[in-house]
Amino acid sequence: MDANTTAIATRARFLNARLAGWVALAVLSCALPFVISSYHTFQVTMVLVYAIALLGLNMLTGYNGQISLGHGAFYALGAYTAAILMNSLNVPYWATLPASAGVCLVAGFLFGLPALRLEGLYLALATFALGVTMPPLLKYKALDAVTGGVQGIVIIKPDPPFGLPVNQDQWLYFFTLVIAIVLFLLARNLLHGRVGRALIAIRDQPIAAEAMGVNSAIYKSLTFGVSAMYTGIAGALGAIAVQFVAPDSFDIFLSISFLVGSVIGGISSIAGAVFGGAFIVFIPNIASQISKAAPWAIYGVFLIGFMYLMPGGVVAFLRIALAWATRRFRK
Amino acid sequence: MNIFWEQVGSGLVTGGIYASVALALVMIYQATHQVNFAQGEMAMFSTYIAWSMIHAGLPYWVAFVLTVLISFVGGVVIERVIIRPVENAPVLSVVVVFIGLLVIFNSLAGWIYTYTIKSFPSPFPSQPLFGFRYVSPHGIGAIGVTLVVLVLLYAFFRFTPLGLAMRAAAQNPASARLVGIRVGWMLALGWGLAAAVGAVAGMMVAPIVYLDPNMMSGVLLYAFAAALLGGIDSPGGAVLGGFIVGVLENLVGAYVIGNDLKLSLALVLIVGVLIVKPAGLFGKTLVTRV
């Protein structure tokens, strides 16, 4: 066979492998809730929820270079929008998602506008301030009637529609999975195309980007908006899964967890969001099992360990490992 | 009118707390161009070390000096052992390491010392000086100590060769190496100094707020805001920023919007100032070459 045919054959084999991988993943995700317990299904649903939230953060901080230490605030905004609509206005759970998305898109954009003036550390402070402000705002006396105050709002878990033979946890898992897939595909299209390149250009060489005609201000503010929207949708899904919202669930530690999860997963990647979500959900539990007395010390050790081993995040590490493996086995 | 001045006085005292931690933050920033989020927890841990010594019977000033020295060494060790491996990693990865340190110190303190609050003694007299009632004697003493540390640091960075070497290493490591500065050790030294300043801050703060593992968690945000308000590369700005934040927060809480939202409003005001003056009140505006 000549060189061209070999190249085509290799590429075909590679694409086949990738396709097989995706099909396997699809089958696995559909089968999962039927082989694991309800409780674990709930946990995996939360991994997906956080993955969506982290995807929003990755978009903003990884691709666009705008650091945010306050994304927990948008998560809270989305969660409360969903909770208030479901509780006070009896809006069906699926209809709260567009509402949360809309509210957070606008909120993110409005925050992004003045934030244009801030760079690096100063932007970090502004977003940190946003994250810290959320709980007191949610507890504010005058808003008690709407937000339920410190007692929070209890949400009723949705039942599977059309009498499908799945339980509530399984239904919620599939619902979240479909939303996640749609959002991830959307993000992929956005970020791997012109928009993504513009964002990266703004991150790496802002002045050159402007000189080339990229409207930095609009892109940056819109990115803030879209990023907030993603995290807000995640917040709504999270509220439905947990069936409860309360102001102190959304404190600054949530925002910091998001940042940590993003970095650990790989902040400039889309797949990294899933790894980050898994980290946020599972590592604290593992740390508790290792040490009853000082579990968060173990968590801190995990954080530092991950950063030593994989400074670019899990995804970067996997890419390097995969490249190394393919090189070895190509011979 | 009395009450107004009492609020101002109490604001100066809390402002002094923020100022001293902000000073440590600026210190680390000047030496390493990184913001150490674990600064507060390290200061808290140093204060616990001091408490253990005092509890074991050592006189206050002996424990004070020993703690400062131990914290200095601890800071150097942390930089060399824990931060060095990620020196060349992306900024955010280093931030995650800082967060890891924060969580470790907090958890260890809770495990070793439990969460019951502990009294920490003050070296200053307890009777108001000259009947001045608006700020407690310890408050005045703590503010004084902060200012002394500030002056010492300023003198160190401005007038000593070592201080100059540290600033050079932070601003331009490559060139600094070319002139023979051992950049790695300058960074470690910066961490050591910041840890020592943090320990002093902790020991001044603890008599006011009582010592417990969560003593510094609230302070860090304010200190961060203060440091940025004053300009992250200006120690004097950080201290002034601390006092402004302390007094502002009290006055906003007492007269403008009530305690529920005073934090939010104070932060909005600070961010507002930063939007107008993006490098802080006394910071240097960076001019980048295109």
Place this chain on the structure above:
Amino acid sequence: MSYKKLLTPAAVAIGLALSAAPALAAKHYGPGVTDTEIKIGQTMPYSGPASAYGQIGKAEAAYFKMINEEGGINGRKIDLKSMDDGYSPPKTVEQTRKLVEQDNVLFMFGSLGTPTNVSVHKYLNAKKVPQLFLATGATMWGDPKHFPWTMGWQPSYQQEARIYAADILKNHPHAKIGVLYQNDDYGKDYLKGLVDGLGAKAKTMIVKEVSYETSEPTVDSQIVSLKGSGADVFVNITTPKFAAQAIRQAYDIGWHPIQYLNNVSNSTGAVLKPAGLEKAKGVISTAYIKDASDKEWDNDPDMVHFKEWMKKYMPNDDPANNFNPYGYTVAQTLVHVLKACGNDLTRANIMKQAAHIKNLELPMLLPGIKINTSPSDYYPLGQLQLERFDGQNWALYGPIMGK
């Protein structure tokens, strides 16, 4: 009379009796129970802003360790699975579901916090899992009609605040009241009790209400505001760290109101001593548990026993921390319920026994205070006694109030 004729009927009777005996001592087990073990679950904030309360879980675990070393209850050891939820409701939901669905615990015991327990309230009742002896004084837990599987333990915050309100109306009817409260469910519950207790006069008597967040370093500014309002009665609804700050600051700025301190923070050793004993003179509070740092109980045999227990099972911890006798006493209440269940360790029987506690006196409760429950009364403890600090000790006074 031939005794031989009686032999066969006697043999049959004995045979029947012997075969019936196991049926009489029949064991009914719910999930998590074996002949040698009872598994129970708990969520506690061992991390995060409320981590101080984790001490309660620690004390309970230590008490069960002692019980287990002494042979357990009816031969069964207690396996307490206490999980950290960081005071975050989503985490509470996750941990509770894990304990119920994966670890198959018999019931949830003594979980801490109001929003945290609210987040699993409906779930546990729907699954018919007892949510027993919650570590929170919120008033909402005593609702057997709607939530028959949930029961609190301590006297409710609102009840305590109403006692203070009654005292103020009686002894200081023209007072100007200033309130400092923590801006969360606990603080707001107390405030409601105070306002309800003052009735129509609340609007005129309360001249200033100020709140604080646990993330604030000090409450000094709030105290200055209260002084500026001209209040001469101070209702101090704070957790230990902030209580000490408030007491000290009030004294230092020359404000000497009549002070009512909530009983979460009235430990002599853990709060008043750091604040300054002379600065706390005259402070009024209530109590239902003996304070280990109060000299009044130094020679009390129950207190001596408690201190010895602490030395043995919690050597690094401070008896002065009120959370320790609290945890000790809740654990004892549970042991009483489990003993009463005998071999019928089903979830339904656990709730039944918990709802039939009659006049239970426990060593660390104040003399005269008893635990009582019934199917319509899900408030195990409802009695408090007023006490005033004399600069050295708390002096109990007045009658035992409450049900």
